């Protein structure tokens with residue numbers, strides 16, 4: 202049987218890189234085309250504020266990358282990747298104290314007091330079977346499971362809205378912790394499926410941590426690119442591909458793009474029925490991001506928060522629920538949920554001596570042009586009063602700025618499409634092989650395909666595996 206000899210990969214995000222590596226490992230000549238001047242898509246770093254301060258343009262915190270069944274098989278260490286584990290994965294300041302997520306499940310359960318036993322019962326099975334769970338979860342939902350009981354047990358717990366799960370907990374701490382974790386879904390917290398995000402991210406914190414690549418997110422991209430080049434892969438920058446016909450002939454083409462870009466790239470080659478299905482794909486709220494260069498660490502009222510790599514701001518569960526509903530109603534929240542990372546506390550290489558980097562964003566209506574900076578800064582100020590006096594430089598990225606730096610971030614949606622239950626199944630269309638497009642040899646491999654957003658490379662991995670199988 203014939204084997205494919207060459208492939209094009211369009212887009213160098215973590216999924217494009219994963220796909221390119223799988224194809225190169227299979228012996229193909231792989232050419233990677235990137236529209237921007239730097240590689241990595243949502244996995245890049247640079248001096249966004251002042252010289253010597255290294256900020257992450259997209260992702261900062263990597264529980265999924267360190268848990269990725271594919272990345273774990275790659276010799277990324279040999280290509281310079283070092284994971285930095287902050288002392289605590291996560292802190293969530295409240296008015297009088299903070300909810301803390303420790304690496305240790307026991308310590309976290311102790312910290313949650315009367316809610317500890319229930320928290321332990323919820324997390325323990327996930328932590329014990331983490332690798333199996335990841336191999337089930339980081340792939341299309343529609344598949345024959347290798348661990349059906351584990352998946353069924355997880356599914357039953359994960360389906361309800363987090364607001365329902367939280368009713369089983371007595372303390373403000375536990376409820377806020379779960380709400381803040383679930384808010385990574387960018388769904389209203391009353392939506393079904395939000396519990397899945399809380400369990401997965403909480404479980405990841407205990408099983409693998411929430412690490413940063415030393416030197417910035419770019420270091421993970423650089424390691425992936427280094428290995429790809431070692432396998433013989435070729436890279437071309439500054440080449441936004443407008444249509445498939447611009448690419449050199451190849452047996453396979455993998456596209457690290459979303460549905461709107463696929464409609465352009467394959468214009469004239471897609472059947473109308475598929476075009477209509479792609480047009481039904483929906484994006485979620487956008488993000489409003491700010492990167493800070495600071496002259497000192499954030500002055501948290503609760504010093505425990507300074508031990509954490511990631512901080513969730515937004516107060517108790519009721520406040521978080523209001524905050525996360527707002528962008529879905531087309532409004533800015535007056536007191537938003539803010540996701541914040543303080544990388545330089547654990548990785549001094551990120552800033553000149555004495556300086557610090559902070560990465561923060563809130564969820565806003567898709568493509569909004571409203572200024573969400575005052576609300577975001579008020580949330581930081583609430584838990585770290587006086588922080589403004591430490592700001593040496595700041596760079597604000599609106600949804601439009603984010604999209605200009607990476608066309609996959611449609612309207613500032615950083616997850617490649619809304620995480621509604623329907624789109625967890627139909628991503629981007631309902632199909633047993635959602636990566637396949639109707640154009641022969643052309644596959645989608647971005648976060649708009651399963652398992653969705655986040656840095657894990659698994660969409661690229663599964664798309665490339667399918668492409669190889671179908672060619673053969």
Ligand SMILES: Cc1cc2nc3c(=O)[nH]c(=O)nc-3n(C[C@H](O)[C@H](O)[C@H](O)COP(=O)(O)OP(=O)(O)OC[C@H]3O[C@@H](n4cnc5c(N)ncnc54)[C@H](O)[C@@H]3O)c2cc1C
Pocket residue numbers: 211212213214215216217218234235236237240241242243244258259260261262263264265266440441442443457458462488490562603606607608609610615616617646647648649653654655656657
């Ligand atoms: C602000 C922000 C914060 C985030 N935080 C986290 C986090 O902390 N942890 C986490 O796990 N995830 C996080 N994410 C999500 C994560 O970065 C994405 O889910 C992930 O990068 C998606 O990978 P991808 O390969 O599908 O696409 P992308 O990373 O979006 O890469 C797509 C690439 O394709 C290129 N491209 C697109 N169209 C074309 C074309 N026609 N021609 C040539 N090139 C093209 C783009 O320029 C881009 O480089 C964050 C994202 C953002 C933006």
